[in-house]
Amino acid sequence: MSDILLSVRNISKSFPGTQALKDVSINFRRGEVHALVGENGAGKSTLMNIVSGVMRPDSGSVLFEGGAVNFSGAEDALKLGISYVHQEKVLCPHISVAENLFLGQTIKNRFGFFDYGTIYKKARDILDLFASDIDPAARVDSLNVSQRQIIEISRAIARDCNVLILDEPTSSLMEKEVNLLFKIVKELKNKSITVIYITHRMNEIFSICDRFSVLRDGSLIVTDDVAGADAKRVISFMVGRDIEDSHPEKADRIGEVVLEVKGLALKPAFEDVSFKLRKGEILGFAGLMGSGRSELAKAICGAYKRDSGGVFLDGHEVKASNYHESLALGIAYLTEDRKEEGLFLNLSVQNNICAACVSSISKGGVFLDLCKESETASEYIHELKIVTSGLNTPITALSGGNQQKVMIAKVLSTKPKVIFFDEPTRGIDVVAKMEIHKQMLSLAREGIAVVLISSEMPEIIGISNRILVMHEGRVRGELQRDEINETNIMALASGHDIQG
Ligand SMILES: Nc1ncnc2c1ncn2[C@@H]1O[C@H](COP(=O)(O)OP(=O)(O)OP(=O)(O)O)[C@@H](O)[C@H]1O
Ligand SMILES: [Mg+2]
Structure with missing residues (x-):
């Protein structure tokens, strides 16, 4: 045989x-x-x-x-x-x-x-x-x-x-x-x-x-x-060439508080969650899957009606009741579930990239400016190195990782004040992943506040300025710069305290 x-x-x-x-x-x-x-x-x-x-x-x-x-x-x-x-x-x-x-x-x-x-x-x-x-x-x-x-x-x-x-x-x-x-x-x-x-x-x-x-x-x-x-x-x-495993410098121009979450609860997913997020900061959300991170992010971004608590953007209470309203105010959410809620599967690459920013490229608010749309889409295709045979290629013809990049482009194109990235590099290859990390860091350098939900240790440790660790729907602890390491994250994520 x-x-x-x-x-x-x-x-x-x-x-x-x-x-x-x-x-x-x-x-x-x-x-x-x-x-x-x-x-x-x-x-x-x-x-x-x-x-x-x-x-x-x-x-x-x-x-x-x-x-x-x-x-x-x-x-x-x-x-x-x-x-x-x-x-x-x-x-x-x-x-x-x-x-x-x-x-x-x-x-x-x-x-x-x-x-x-x-x-x-x-x-x-x-x-x-x-x-x-x-x-x-x-x-x-x-x-x-x-x-x-x-x-x-x-x-x-x-x-x-x-x-x-x-x-x-x-x-x-x-x-x-x-x-x-x-x-x-x-x-x-x-x-x-x-x-x-x-x-x-x-x-x-x-x-x-x-x-x-x-x-x-x-x-x-x-x-x-x-x-x-x-x-x-x-x-x-x-x-096809040697790649240096470079660790990018973390974002370092952290400004005033832009988003504040006070006593947010949506049982049984999460409760009693409060935190502040500053301009130019990358805040990591660590925790095991099922610890309530995505639900929390979605609730902040208007997708779920919460039981109690409030979200404040630049000091004003946010009362968005869906992603769209939240996005219009400047809070964007990049979903972890691209097929169910991230992409328009029957539309082209260009339409998907521009789906969320249509109002900013509409002439007089009524007609779509197609030239501007294709320009915007081309820029992101170039910047994120999206492999596609063209702007009008159906999104379903792209490989998994490239569909993920289109979702990221879609969120970036809205130029928000705050972005929640939920497992942004799932399915992304090693090199493209470094590219996306660079993008997130440059967003932070431009003053955008970033929340990164990630289950990948090197990713969350590598680029977060601060990490909140969730356990069974509650914030179990917060790690500052020099406390950020795998042992501390795992300890808090499984409901224990950190040593020392
Ligand atoms: N149904 C399709 N119609 C048109 N083009 C397609 C189709 N499926 C795949 N392609 C193209 O074929 C190429 C290879 O795609 P494939 O999905 O095999 O990549 P992959 O190695 O699995 O990538 P990934 O790591 O992102 O999943 C890509 O350029 C993709 O856009
Ligand atoms: Mg594939």
Whole structure:
């Protein structure tokens, strides 16, 4: 038996205006964890769409156990046990967790009816792998992003598979769940299952992967063993040059208080939250997922009606009852959920970038100034290095990371006084991430007050001037400059005090 389970040979694929893959050949061995890495838009998801039967290549072939396969849809690949957990979530929101887990599988009781008893029980067993307390009967739209991610991964594991493709699986998981996922991946590997693992987090490659392949601009650059490589080398393959891991200087022109939050509560999400935010400051919000950070930010930005407390901008109480009103006053929120509430999926790149700033580029407030709109959009595409074949490209044709950049451009274009960034670099590649950090710092230098909600330690530690740590809906503590480190954040985030 050959040790190669799956191969792609000379695969090319074009979309209007872009050649996404150019003559890519990779062998995936039985029982290996194979990292697939590359910058945003490099072609990773496209290649996996082809391997899993979602898309057809223009040329080249996919081989399974040495034989060429000709998939006419994802079901064909599933029949061979090739299971793809997509980067963009694909669950059905209006039905239960258990129904989602076993969608497409007919589990009937002896009377021929859908057997809820059995699927709830089976669902429980699978969810237990993640030590998760998600209720199998809960509707998916009642779950947060992290819980949805667990369901996506569980669903793929629930099907017996030979090849499991995970496309940025940890981007919305908590550390505890990441560790459980790593354990599950190792078990799958022991069962000779091949895992193809797409990630922008270098440390994950070195924790669980055996080999790695790098794509750059649609071409395969290298396939090699992880042992013997280091992050710097992998990154230089990705970008085609050496990158200095520079730590930018923190913002240092901190001015007067611009936003004040007093005694804000929205039970059970959060209560008794008070803080001040100054011009030119980057204030980090740390905490475990589910600690109430996003709910708090959304409530401040008008999306939720709060139980009590007040928000004051430049000393005046803010009474916005939705994002739009809040934005008009100068408080912007960049959502962590780009698909559900961040982007207009049926509009172009340009329309999305300019969606929020329409009033500032409308002539006389009535007509859209299209020239100005395309100028604004072009500027951001250039500044944030958004990979798109044009201004009028539909947003859904962009790679995941580039869609994220469009969301950031959309918020920046409104020129707000205060910006809440909720997990802004999720799905963003290493180099683009540095770019976005630079952008945030330069916003602060221009006097804009920035709140950064992030679960990524290096990010929040690297650029925040001050950090509030939340635990179960309350501010557990505040860390000043020299107190900012991972140990202190973790202590407060898990409800303890800091030492010394
Ligand atoms: N359905 C589509 N229509 C048009 N262009 C597409 C489509 N899907 C992908 N592309 C283009 O193909 C290229 C590769 O995209 P792909 O999604 O494979 O990148 P990726 O490596 O997965 O990036 P990321 O890390 O951002 O997820 C990009 O330029 C993208 O804009
Ligand atoms: Mg992708």
